[in-house]
Amino acid sequence: MVSRTWRRILGAVPPARHLPRAVRAVRAAASVAAGASVAGCPGRPTFLEPPPCRSKAHAPVEPGTAKASEEEVEELLSRSKTVLFMKGSPELPRCRFSRLAVEILRQHQVEFDYVDVLENPSVRLALQDRWPTFPQLYSEGVLLGGSDQMKELASQGELLNALRSSTGRDRASLALAFAR
Numbered sequence: 001m002v003s004r005t006w007r008r009i010l011g012a013v014p015p016a017r018h019l020p021r022a023v024r025a026v027r028a029a030a031s032v033a034a035g036a037s038v039a040g041c042p043g044r045p046t047f048l049e050p051p052p053c054r055s056k057a058h059a060p061v062e063p064g065t066a067k068a069s070e071e072e073v074e075e076l077l078s079r080s081k082t083v084l085f086m087k088g089s090p091e092l093p094r095c096r097f098s099r100l101a102v103e104i105l106r107q108h109q110v111e112f113d114y115v116d117v118l119e120n121p122s123v124r125l126a127l128q129d130r131w132p133t134f135p136q137l138y139s140e141g142v143l144l145g146g147s148d149q150m151k152e153l154a155s156q157g158e159l160l161n162a163l164r165s166s167t168g169r170d171r172a173s174l175a176l177a178f179a180r
Contacts, residue, residue, distance in 0.1 A: 068126040080113035086135040097147040
């Protein structure tokens with residue numbers, strides 16, 4: 001006779017008593033609705049895939065959206081010394097990476113402008129050619145990177161140098177180019 005522990009391991013289904021009440025309720029409802037069982041074990045709840053994210057922050061740009069021209073992008077970059085292209089606004093970021101980027105800039109007391117790429121899908125498409133993810137930090141038209149690169153620059157004490165000096169900007173930009 002196989003012990004309970006081995007049945008749990010072999011069946012790869014955790015016992016219901018170890019799950020939070022909400023998870024148990026969802027699994028029970030799903031198994032009743034689906035009328036199926038897991039791994040041939042009657043009475044076991046069916047595991048559901050999480051529903052697809054409907055957030056505009058994770059949705060691809062709508063088909064048929066035209067890319068912004070290089071002139072439009074350059075105009076946005078020339079409006080301010082430091083520009084953060086992000087999802088949402090600094091007061092209400094729409095993704096954790098944008099939130100992290102804003103926190104890093106505020107901790108270093110950096111004044112910056114922002115562009116919400118969710119409200120400007122043509123700009124979002126144009127900038128994805130330069131770097132595939134958002135947020136993107138630019139200083140005097142030079143891409144310094146996303147939140148990971150900002151975090152790394154900040155931990156090395158190089159963020160302010162990269163924002164203020166052309167040599168620091170060039171060094172950060174070269175590091176980013178080699179990281180690709």
